[in-house]
Amino acid sequence: MFARWRASLIILLAAAPALVVLVGLVGAWLTPAGDTLQHQWRYLLPDAGRNTFILVMTVAAGAALVGTTLAALVALCEFPGRAFFSWGLLLPLSIPGYVLAAVFAGSLDYASPLYSWLREQFGWQWPSIRSLGGAALVLTLTLFPYVYLIARVAFESAAQRYLEAASLLGRTRLQATREVLLPLAVPAVLASTALVAMETLADFGVVAALNVDTLTTALYRAWYGMFSLVTAQQIAGFLVIVALLLLLLEHRARSSVRMREAGGIALQRRQLPPLTAGLATLFASTVLGIAFVWPVAHLLSWASTHVTADLDARYWGYFVRSIALAGLGALLIVSISTLFVYARRDAVSGIVRTVAPLSTAGYAIPGTVLAVGLYAPLTQALPWLQGTLLVLFIAYVTRFFAVGHAPMAAGLARLPTALDEAAVLLGSRPLERWQKIHWPMLKGSVAAAFVLTFVDLMKELPITLLTRPFGFETLAIRVFELTSEGEWERAAVPALALVLAGLWPLKWLAGRMSHAT
Amino acid sequence: MRLELRDIHFRREATEILRGVDLQLEAGDIGVLVGPSGCGKTTTLRCIAGLESITRGEIQLGDRVVSSADHCLGAEVRRVGYVLQDNALFPHLSVADNIRFGLRSLSRDDRETRVADMLALLGLRGLERRLPQDLSGGQQQRVAIARSLAPQPDLLLMDEPFSNLDARLRTELVGELRELLKGLRITTLVVTHDQHDAFGLADRLGYMNDGRLEQWDTPYDVYHRPRTRAVAGFIGDGVMLPAIGKDGLWQTELGAIEDPAAEGSADLLLRPDDLLHDDDSPTQARIVARVFRGADFLYTVQLPSGLRVLALAPSHHDHHIGETLGFRLANDHLVVFRRD
Numbered sequence: 001m002f003a004r005w006r007a008s009l010i011i012l013l014a015a016a017p018a019l020v021v022l023v024g025l026v027g028a029w030l031t032p033a034g035d036t037l038q039h040q041w042r043y044l045l046p047d048a049g050r051n052t053f054i055l056v057m058t059v060a061a062g063a064a065l066v067g068t069t070l071a072a073l074v075a076l077c078e079f080p081g082r083a084f085f086s087w088g089l090l091l092p093l094s095i096p097g098y099v100l101a102a103v104f105a106g107s108l109d110y111a112s113p114l115y116s117w118l119r120e121q122f123g124w125q126w127p128s129i130r131s132l133g134g135a136a137l138v139l140t141l142t143l144f145p146y147v148y149l150i151a152r153v154a155f156e157s158a159a160q161r162y163l164e165a166a167s168l169l170g171r172t173r174l175q176a177t178r179e180v181l182l183p184l185a186v187p188a189v190l191a192s193t194a195l196v197a198m199e200t201l202a203d204f205g206v207v208a209a210l211n212v213d214t215l216t217t218a219l220y221r222a223w224y225g226m227f228s229l230v231t232a233q234q235i236a237g238f239l240v241i242v243a244l245l246l247l248l249l250e251h252r253a254r255s256s257v258r259m260r261e262a263g264g265i266a267l268q269r270r271q272l273p274p275l276t277a278g279l280a281t282l283f284a285s286t287v288l289g290i291a292f293v294w295p296v297a298h299l300l301s302w303a304s305t306h307v308t309a310d311l312d313a314r315y316w317g318y319f320v321r322s323i324a325l326a327g328l329g330a331l332l333i334v335s336i337s338t339l340f341v342y343a344r345r346d347a348v349s350g351i352v353r354t355v356a357p358l359s360t361a362g363y364a365i366p367g368t369v370l371a372v373g374l375y376a377p378l379t380q381a382l383p384w385l386q387g388t389l390l391v392l393f394i395a396y397v398t399r400f401f402a403v404g405h406a407p408m409a410a411g412l413a414r415l416p417t418a419l420d421e422a423a424v425l426l427g428s429r430p431l432e433r434w435q436k437i438h439w440p441m442l443k444g445s446v447a448a449a450f451v452l453t454f455v456d457l458m459k460e461l462p463i464t465l466l467t468r469p470f471g472f473e474t475l476a477i478r479v480f481e482l483t484s485e486g487e488w489e490r491a492a493v494p495a496l497a498l499v500l501a502g503l504w505p506l507k508w509l510a511g512r513m514s515h516a517t
Numbered sequence: 518m519r520l521e522l523r524d525i526h527f528r529r530e531a532t533e534i535l536r537g538v539d540l541q542l543e544a545g546d547i548g549v550l551v552g553p554s555g556c557g558k559t560t561t562l563r564c565i566a567g568l569e570s571i572t573r574g575e576i577q578l579g580d581r582v583v584s585s586a587d588h589c590l591g592a593e594v595r596r597v598g599y600v601l602q603d604n605a606l607f608p609h610l611s612v613a614d615n616i617r618f619g620l621r622s623l624s625r626d627d628r629e630t631r632v633a634d635m636l637a638l639l640g641l642r643g644l645e646r647r648l649p650q651d652l653s654g655g656q657q658q659r660v661a662i663a664r665s666l667a668p669q670p671d672l673l674l675m676d677e678p679f680s681n682l683d684a685r686l687r688t689e690l691v692g693e694l695r696e697l698l699k700g701l702r703i704t705t706l707v708v709t710h711d712q713h714d715a716f717g718l719a720d721r722l723g724y725m726n727d728g729r730l731e732q733w734d735t736p737y738d739v740y741h742r743p744r745t746r747a748v749a750g751f752i753g754d755g756v757m758l759p760a761i762g763k764d765g766l767w768q769t770e771l772g773a774i775e776d777p778a779a780e781g782s783a784d785l786l787l788r789p790d791d792l793l794h795d796d797d798s799p800t801q802a803r804i805v806a807r808v809f810r811g812a813d814f815l816y817t818v819q820l821p822s823g824l825r826v827l828a829l830a831p832s833h834h835d836h837h838i839g840e841t842l843g844f845r846l847a848n849d850h851l852v853v854f855r856r857d
Contacts, residue, residue, distance in 0.1 A: 161605040164568055167592045168599045169619030169668065179618075183609050 007343035014340050014359040017398040021365060021373035025240055028233030045235070048218040052201065055136055055214060059200040062140035064193045067147025068185070070284060074148075075155035076177060078269045079277035085284045086152075087506075090145050092291035094502030096459040097142045098205025099479060099495040103295040104129045104138055105210060106302070106488025135212045139200050141291040146199075147192040154188030155181060160267050173270055187253045194250035201243055202366030204462040209483045215239055216368045216462070223368075223466065229376050236369035247364035296499065302492035318494060322474040325389075325464070326457035329396040333404040333453045334446060336397060340405065341412045363402035367462035370395045375467050392467040399463060400456055404449040411445025451505050458501045518579040518671040518704055519544045520565070525574035525584075527557075527564055534560050536728035537574070542721060545702040547695065549715040549736075551751065552725035558708040559602070561725070562674045565706065566599045567592035578671055598665035602676040604657050606649040612636075612660050613645035619668040635663040638697065654681045655690065662694070666701070673698070673705040679714055691717040712752055716740075724748045740788075746854050749786050754815075756826045757784035757854070767851075770820050771800055776851055786852035787826055789815055794830035798843040802826075804836055818842050 073079065074086050107114050108129045118124040127133060162184070166176035204216040215235055222231040272280060344356055362370065374395050379386050415438065423433050461476050468477070475494040482491035520542040527535040535557050542548040550558045563569045565576055567583065567590055576584035578597070583590040606615050616635050620628045636642050639659040649657055658678060665673060678694070679687045695718050698705050709715055715722055716736050723733040724747070732744045743749035746757075760767040762779030769785065794816075802818035805825065814830045828844045836842055 161601050161603070162607060164592070165599075165601055165605040165607070165664075166618070167568070168566060168597065168601075169664070170593045170621065172591075172593055180607055184607075186609075 004346065007346040010339050010343035011356050011359070014336060014401065015355045017374060017394055018358045018362045018365070019355075020377055021362075021370060021398070022240065024373050024377045025233055025237035025369075028230055029237050031230050045215075045218060048213045048215050051132055051212060052214040052216075054132060055139070055207070055212070056197050056200045058136040059139045059143060060193050060197040062136065063144040063147050063196040064189055066140065066287060067144040067192065068151050068189050070144075070287065071148050071151035071155055071185075072177075072182075073280050073284065075152045075267065076181070076269060077277075077280060078271045079280040081281050081284065082269075085288070088288055089148050089284065090506055091288065091503075092142055093145045094499050094506055095142060095292065095295060096205065096461075096476070096479075096495075096498055096502070097139060097203060098209050098461060098476075098483065099299075099491075099498060100142055100291070100295055101135070101138045101206045101209040102479065102483040102488045102491050102495060103298050104134065105483070106491075107298055130210045130212075132212050135207050135210045138206050138210070139203060141287075142206075143196045143199055144287070144291075146195050147189060150188050150192035150195075151185055154185040156267055163267070191250050191253035194246045194253065198243055198246045198250070198364055201239065201246070202368075202462075204366070204368050204465075205480060208480070216366055219368050219372065220462070220466070223372055229372070232372045233376065236366075236372050239366050239369050240364075240373075243364040243366060243369075244361065247361060296496075299492045299496050299499065302489040303496050306490050307493055315493070318473055318475050318478050319497065321472065322458055322476065322497075325392075325474060326454045329393060329400070329457045330404070330450050330454040332393060333397055333400055334408070334449045337401065337404040337408040337449060338442075338446070340401075341408045344409075345412065345417070360402040360405055362398035363400070365399065367395070367399055367460065368466065370399050371463045371466035374398065387469045389469065389472075392463060395463045395467055396457060396460070400453050400460075403456055404453045407445045407448040407452065408442075411442045415441050448508060451508055455501055455505045459498055519577075520548075520672055520704055520706065521575075521577040522561075522565070523575045523577070525561075525564060525571045525576060527560055527569060528572045534728055535564070535571070538725075538728075538730045540723060540730055540733055542704055542706060544704050545699075546704060546720040547698055547718055548706045548721040548723065549719035550706065550708045550723045550725055550730075551710065551712060551715050553751070554710065556725040557728045558725050559676055562599065562676055562706065562708055565672070566597050566674055567595045568599075596668070596671045598668065598670035598673040600661045600665050600673070600675040600678055602680065604649075604661035604681075606657060606660055606664070608649055611646050611648060612641060612652070615649070615660055616664050616667050619664065631667055635667050638666075639663045655686050658682065658690065662697075666703070671704070673703050675705065675707040677709055678707065679709065679711065687711075687714065688717070694718065722752075724751060726751075741850065741852070743786065743852060746784075749852065749854070754789050754827055756787045756824070758787045758824070758826070759783075760785050760853075767853075770822055770824065771826075771846055774846065774848075774851065776853070778853075781855060781857070783853050783855045786854070787848070789827040789829040791846060791848035792826060792828040792844045793847040794828060794834055794842065795845045796843045798845040800845060801841045801843045804838050804840055804842050807836070807838060816842055818844070 070085070070089055074082055074089070106112060108126070109115065115126075129137075162180050163173070163176050166180045167173070171179065202216065203214075204220065207214045208217055208220070215238065219232050219235040219239070222228050222235060271277075340359065365373075371391075375391050378391050378394070385391055419437060420433060423437055428436070459476060461480055464474060464477060465480065468474075473481075475497050478494045479491045479498065482488070482494075520540070522538050522540040525535055525538045526533065538557070538561060540548070550561065552558055560569065564571050564584060570589040571584050571586065573586050575582050578595075582588075583595055607618065610618065613632055613636070616632050617628060620631055623631065632645075636645055639662060641656065641659055641663060644652065644656060644660075649660065652660065658681070662675075662678070679690060682690065691714050707714075707718055709718075719736050721733060722736040722739045724731050724739065726747050732739055732748050734742070734744075739748065740753050743752060749755055749757075758769050758771065760769045760774070760779075760783050762768075762776070762781055762783060765775060765777050765779055767774040767776055767779045767783070767785060774785070802820050804816050805819045806817040808815045809832075811832065813832050814834060814836075816828045816830060816836070817825050818828055819825050828842065830836075830842075
């Protein structure tokens with residue numbers, strides 16, 4: 001499709017923002033620390049660092065445990081409601097972490113009506129949700145579906161024949177599961193847990209809403225409160241190193257997942273005895289209830305009391321701006337991904353191939369870090385960028401490129417160059433080839449890439465918050481601001497809009513999964 | 518150990534997959550099941566292994582009934598080795614660990630001795646630490662066999678053991694495998710769709726069709742004395758020659774054939790080796806196709822009635838399509854299918 005040098009150029013351009021961020025951060029580490037940073041290092045960062053560490057470890061462990069257990073139950077056992085839970089457990093993915101945090105804070109806080117009532121009636125007490133533990137709970141509940149989804153596919157693709165082989169060698173079903181299926185699923189669980197750890201490390205919305213000091217909030221304060229760019233960049237540099245390590249872990253684990261896919265006869269699920277089956281149903285409903293049903297019900301009831309008071313002309317503004325930002329961003333990402341996957345197919349130079357993975361590594365870089373790492377060097381080099389949306393879009397593309405790239409790459413993989421060669425030999429011209437072969441085969445991937453990035457951009461918080469022009473508000477920003485002011489109930493309307501948007505790609509995902517089985 | 522199936526039936530949902538299979542395999546013998554896909558071969562193996570419960574009949578291993586309509590001994594305690602199709606080697610375990618997997622009940626020393634024995638027996642020494650994905654197809658096949666043999670099962674089942682291998686390797690492995698199994702004196706039942714593999718391995722050969730075992734005999738008898746038209750059509754090449762029987766003679770287009778039982782109308786099975794090339798023979802026909810097979814030519818000739826028959830000729834008898842070929846009947850026995 002492309003001349004070789006053009007292909008190389010496209011790949012280098014796509015990788016450029018991530019490179020700029022990394023180079024800038026290395027530069028900041030080489031700059032001597034000023035007073036503010038010394039102050040930070042001494043008083044704030046040890047706490048923030050410790051909190052971040054505990055949070056990442058707790059959420060990773062919690063999500064791995066909950067996700068793997070549910071995946072094993074749904075993939076290997078039969079119990080009441082299993083068919084529903086198989087897709088229903090993905091529903092929590094539609095609730096942005098900061099929305100769930102707002103619901104929890106608003107309904108379980110000391111002064112909340114529910115807590116007051118329980119306290120007076122039954123004398124119940126519980127630790128404040130606005131704590132490290134509360135943040136860990138909220139993040140675990142929003143992130144466990146990643147582990148659930150990936151582990152379930154691993155269990156299902158492990159195939160019946162491994163279980164049968166083990167049983168012919170003298171193992172009971174339970175022993176075979178423990179000795180064969182669980183070890184087989186380890187890489188998948190590890191890969192998805194690394195993903196959860198990455199998301200937790202990058203989280204800003206939940207910890208900010210629940211007033212927990214972590215490295216991302218420290219970075220935000222250094223940038224927004226103290227206007228110390230170097231401090232922010234140094235914290236960012238640390239975050240990026242950890243994030244890239246996690247990315248490496250995820251990558252290595254995933255490559256061994258691919259080797260282990262088996263295919264063959266589908267797994268025959270084992271009917272659980274009544275009591276165990278009941279417990280399985282209870283466990284799955286409790287998780288789904290706390291992570292999805294209850295928060296959505298809460299948002300609905302809050303929204304119904306505030307919708308008339310709040311839903312004025314301003315909301316249309318938030319709404320339109322959210323859709324416009326997400327739509328334009330998604331369009332940009334899909335276009336660049338399309339160019340990129342074609343370019344990568346044509347590019348053969350060694351350097352270009354080495355650089356290419358960098359363009360998707362932006363996914364591992366926390367939004368706060370990207371915002372700071374791009375905004376500073378770009379506005380220094382080109383001052384007129386200040387107050388425009390350009391930095392925001394560059395940061396969007398850098399962070400969410402991987403989301404749009406994955407379906408495009410998968411789509412193009414189904415279109416081997418031999419098809420092009422066959423078409424050329426039949427006398428087909430480039431435009432005709434695109435219209436008759438490439439577009440019909442790729443349009444599904446393009447749609448998927450657009451929907452997935454669109455929804456991620458709708459929910460995106462830290463980049464928008466840090467790089468938007470002054471006073472530019474979207475639904476996500478509105479939820480964040482109302483939450484930080486303690487106006488949880490009024491945040492319900494924009495929050496519900498975000499949840500509704502998040503349900504959209506789930507429908508697509510569920511459709512694909514049922515297609516695969 | 519001796520294996521006996523008595524009238525076994527198996528039904529999955531509304532479909533009757535096995536409809537009364539009877540089979541006896543003496544201890545130490547190798548039995549082979551062939552048949553079209555979907556005929557129930559693999560299901561038969563799965564029932565014998567205890568992976569499926571039969572709906573009627575009995576499966577007896579040695580002197581114990583392991584499956585009946587109301588009782589099914591679990592696969593994990595049945596002491597049956599089963600080399601599954603595509604091997605199902607555990608991808609996360611090394612070659613040695615795969616072989617060791619079924620040896621849990623042995624002491625540590627016995628276990629290691631057994632693993633070493635198996636590695637030596639199947640020519641896998643030096644590969645014990647490799648993962649299955651780093652092995653060739655033939656090596657994976659050997660590991661799968663070693664894993665199934667290691668616990669010293671009473672019976673070995675193999676499902677399409679050569680399906681992933683190329684033709685040359687197959688021929689090699691078939692010979693090796695027969696020698697190995699005979700050396701171990703292990704009773705074995707193999708499923709394959711390839712009749713060359715079947716002939717190479719079997720002491721007993723069975724043809725399955727539509728959930729029934731149509732014939733269970735020595736390979737020689739299955740080939741030369743097929744009991745049904747389906748068996749005759751599946752095993753070996755052959756053509757049905759219409760014949761009218763009268764006064765101890767079958768009258769056919771190729772001449773009269775003596776048979777005291779000749780009576781009524783029938784089809785006679787004609788194998789390629791029943792027709793020998795002979796330039797001096799009065800029977801001549803036009804060659805319509807030929808296949809060069811190295812050692813010999815397989816000619817297809819068309820008789821005046823339009824019927825096409827196969828004739829075998831040594832490799833140096835090089836005739837072309839369109840020429841006439843002389844041949845004579847050289848059958849030493851008759852296979853007759855009556856047309857009633």
